[in-house]
Amino acid sequence: MLFNSLSFFFFFALLLGLHYAPLPWRVKKANLLLASYIFYAAWNPPFVVLLWLSTVVDWFAAKKISQTEEPGRRRLFLWVSIVLNLGLLSYFKYGKFLLDNFTAIVQAAGIDYQPAAPDIILPIGISFYTFQTMAYTLDVYLRQTKPAGSFLDFALFVTFFPQLVAGPIVRPTELVPQFETPKQANLQQLMWGLGLLTLGLFQKMVVADTLLSKTSDMVFGSEQALHGLDAWMGVLAFSGQIFCDFAGYSTAAIGIALCLGFALPENFHCPYGAVGFSDFWRRWHITLSSWLRDYLYIPLGGNRLGATRTYVNLMITMVLGGLWHGANWTFVAWGALHGVYLSAERVVRGWWGHKPWASFPIVTMVFAVGTFYLIALTWVFFRATTFSKAGQLLASMHGWHPEGAQILPTTQIILVAATMTAMVGMHWSMRNVTLEAVVSRSPAWLVAAVWSVLLFSLIINQGGGNAFIYFQF
Amino acid sequence: MHSYTFNSKTELFERGVPKRPWGRIGLIAFLVVVAATAGWELYWRGQGYEPSYDSTDSSWSEFRAKAQNAGPEYTIITGSSRALFDIDLPTWRTETGNEHLIQLAKEGASPLPIVRDLVQNTNFSGTLIVSVAPGLFFSKRSMHDSDAEGLVKHYHNWSPAQKMEHWANLLMEPTFVFVEKGALNLGNLLQEMEMPNRPNYLAGYDGVPKLSNDTRERQARMWSKVVTDTAYARRVRGIWMGFSARTGPLMRPADYASKKAEAVAGQFMPMPPFIRFTPGERDSFFMEIKSWTDQFRQRGGKIIFIRPPSAGMLYKLEEQSFPRKETWDALLEKTGVPGIHFEDHPELQGFELPEWSHLRAEHAPPFTKALARLVVSALR
Incomplete structure (x- = not known):
């Protein structure tokens, strides 16, 4: 969904109404999370699965990192997160580029090689949310931050719709704490x-x-x-x-x-x-x-x-x-x-x-x-x-x-x-x-x-x- | 200089907000904008504009979606703008007694990629009416017309966001004039400002100005200004004739204007070779169409080609560039599909085409009435 669309106007008006309704904070956060998934799925529903995958893997990787002092295990879980995130990014964003360059090199060497054209669709905003979720795991690994207290808060940090697809790329220390206590804007x-x-x-x-x-x-x-x-x-x-x-x-x-x-x-x-x-x-x-x-x-x-x-x-x-x-x-x-x-x-x-x-x-x-x-x-x-x-x-x-x-x-x-x-x-x-x-x-x-x-x-x-x-x- | 900070007491990230009387500011801005928008709407209504549905890829996709599971009782019309202007859908329904009608024509596009999509990607076995505008249909580009292929691709990749936007627009379009995305878009209004250009300036070619008000089910009714404003109609005729006046991707505006004027006066060149087929290309073109029409008929579908009227120098240009014998007659002969050409039926003649390509709104119903009878008879 685009900010510069009429449908977003209706979507946002509805969401504001829900956010300012007398509901428990946890319900409001769940509303925001659901709205964020709808916002993202509106482009291409199956790609929400990538968001979920990234969310779940980074949540558990960061948790495991924080639960151990053993450097090897900490590094292992950090690499799980990095490989998954950069792997998805590489496949979707750089797969065709890498294949094209590989083909060009092989053909320059005189080998007649022509692979089938890959039909890869780039999931919108993948570069942004990949960096954002990686920042979370890296910060936990570098002891810059503690893991989020709740899975809901972390999922919302990964998925928060205003900045999900084109930034700003937010650090966990900037956003996760904001989800912990009830937040509403005053008139100003x-x-x-x-x-x-x-x-x-x-x-x-x-x-x-x-x-x-x-x-x-x-x-x-x-x-x-x-x-x-x-x-x-x-x-x-x-x-x-x-x-x-x-x-x-x-x-x-x-x-x-x-x-x-x-x-x-x-x-x-x-x-x-x-x-x-x-x-x-x-x-x-x-x-x-x-x-x-x-x-x-x-x-x-x-x-x-x-x-x-x-x-x-x-x-x-x-x-x-x-x-x-x-x-x-x-x-x-x-x-x-x-x-x-x-x-x-x-x-x-x-x-x-x-x-x-x-x-x-x-x-x-x-x-x-x-x-x-x-x-x-x-x-x-x-x-x-x-x-x-x-x-x-x-x-x-x-x-x-x-x-x-x-x-x-x-x-x-x-x-x-x-x-x-x-x-x-x-x-x-x-x-x-x-x-x-x-x-x-x-x-x-x-x-x-x-x-x-x-x-x-x-x-x-x-x-x-x-x-x-x-x-x- | 940052406009955000960490609150040292709570360790929460916060943004500064300018201390202004925001309630008052917001109220004033709201009232001013409402008043200005109302004035804008009234101004354009005063200029002869009426609420109209936009012809968009999504509006086409909405009806293409209906075609996906349409039963054999359905009739689907496809073609270019002449099918949109000339076939009056309510009249068609009355005349044929069949309510099940879907309009899938698209202005400026060849119908062939759409026909191919319907044959290959649906099980539709009803009636398919394919309107033929020679310049678009019998062109080298028509089999892979990018506009038509873009539409088909849009439908197959039609995202929920695009669907939501389409439905949101449908709430506004029947009520407000200013939401028209074509003529009244700020960008188009700015581009309309005429200023003297550099002596060696090379221009692209004219876009087509507003010609119609469109209905919810994608019927185009010719805008009254095209009928009543002769200078406006002349401008549109010039645009059609300009297709033969092009000598390259860009031209000096003065050269282009004079070539267009010559073409309007009858001194036109045939369409350039990159548009017209060689005889060999034409044969394989017809064979490909035949493969689809055969496939469609084998599963029980009925198909017919129609050639709506054109007039004036545009008609002469079409005849010179796409002689009937080599195009229309050959199409019917090679595919074995029936066809109705306006020249063969006096009841399809004598209607007014103010800009030589489309019927004026009042003439679409009687034309449709006559056409519907002929089509029903031909397919019986």
């Missing part, structure tokens, strides 16, 4: 939650789908070499689309959870106002980058094993992060580029970080623009389905095709330019302040007016209910 939380839901849907439906997606689709779908302006507009449009699509989902998820009385962590904070790439990753998909940092980069040794190992660890982390997004070498290239950027930034900071001029506002601005430019280049690999398409677009963006096709009408160029100027401007101006702080300082009439405009534009924007891009990851 309920209204702010609805406000965030409106904002998230506006980002997705109006900005991503209506203002930007058409341009991005036209440019990335074009088979011709494009004029520089068209290439740039397409890449800028996708930069905005991917942000609003994903951040919109996270904002809506946070709002929905808040309406029910639960707090979810921030997942984005003005990433296009970032100065440098480590700053970018503190603002972009925050819950994934912190997951990769805590469960991959640091266990690999982080920056504790010398300069060379630090760069190697960064590259491993970012390449795997790229692969997490999709089973294609273009995603690997996207992750690798970010690894290179982060490594280069460490070098540059070593040279210039301590210089007084490095913190001058104009220098900060130049670094911010440079960061945005380099991030935009990475989106080319993220969106393009082949390296030749990515190369063609990068060439167009840098003036190699002055006679390239001009496929964008003026209307779309203006829409993209205006939208992206506003978006980057807002990210820059709000880079050190929260949305909550901005709203707290704004007059009530202005908040009401902005909310009305967002809501009305959602109503007149009714469309085909496009799926969120990150659902496929």
